[in-house]
Amino acid sequence: MIARASLALLLAFAGCKQHGSSGDCVDDGDCAEGQACVNKACQVVDCVSTADCGIEQYCAKADHTCVDGCEGDEDCPAGDSCDVGAHSCVPYGCRETQLDCDYGEVCNQDTHVCEKAQGPYCKTCDPFSAGGCGQHGTCYVIDYYYDAYCFVDCNPDLGSDACPRGYECQDATGLGDNVCFADCTFINGQ
Numbered sequence: 001m002i003a004r005a006s007l008a009l010l011l012a013f014a015g016c017k018q019h020g021s022s023g024d025c026v027d028d029g030d031c032a033e034g035q036a037c038v039n040k041a042c043q044v045v046d047c048v049s050t051a052d053c054g055i056e057q058y059c060a061k062a063d064h065t066c067v068d069g070c071e072g073d074e075d076c077p078a079g080d081s082c083d084v085g086a087h088s089c090v091p092y093g094c095r096e097t098q099l100d101c102d103y104g105e106v107c108n109q110d111t112h113v114c115e116k117a118q119g120p121y122c123k124t125c126d127p128f129s130a131g132g133c134g135q136h137g138t139c140y141v142i143d144y145y146y147d148a149y150c151f152v153d154c155n156p157d158l159g160s161d162a163c164p165r166g167y168e169c170q171d172a173t174g175l176g177d178n179v180c181f182a183d184c185t186f187i188n189g190q
Contacts, residue, residue: 004169011172036064054087106164117164120150122184138179140172151179 005167024040031042045064050156053066058075060067069087070076076089083090094100095114101114108115125132125139125148129178141148154162154169156178162169163180170181
């Protein structure tokens with residue numbers, strides 16, 4: 001019984017070839033690194049996947065060569081996305097305020113253009129006068145010199161896009177009064 005099992009295993013392994021040999025292959029996985037299965041034989045090629053090519057290049061599967069252009073966003077440099085139909089990298093504008101925009105700007109998600117934030121961000125105000133910060137702002141005294149600045153309301157559920165770049169959505173009072181906070185004394189040069 002043991003002899004039959006040993007013979008069966010021996011015959012099963014006799015039909016296997018070593019990974020990466022130059023014999024017949026079914027797919028690229030049967031070939032060594034740097035080789036691809038072409039016409040059922042492993043051959044050295046320029047690329048097996050796009051990871052083998054440079055930035056703004058992709059691996060053309062038909063002939064396993066690196067071709068200028070892209071097949072996906074990962075083939076493009078930072079700040080660009082792939083126009084798949086044209087196989088070309090194009091600037092995408094902004095996607096996220098804190099990463100793509102300048103200080104005091106927000107990313108317009110419709111146009112993908114950074115725009116100056118609208119509102120009285122860090123505007124000086126009189127804490128004893130109502131309405132100095134508009135409908136969506138609140139005047140807070142921030143230091144013992146009684147310097148007061150406008151802080152604009154924000155929604156923390158929006159993550160990094162809740163406030164302009166350089167501002168952070170924080171609870172100003174511990175009661176859920178979320179405002180875009182920044183060091184206003186620094187911004188205003190004091």
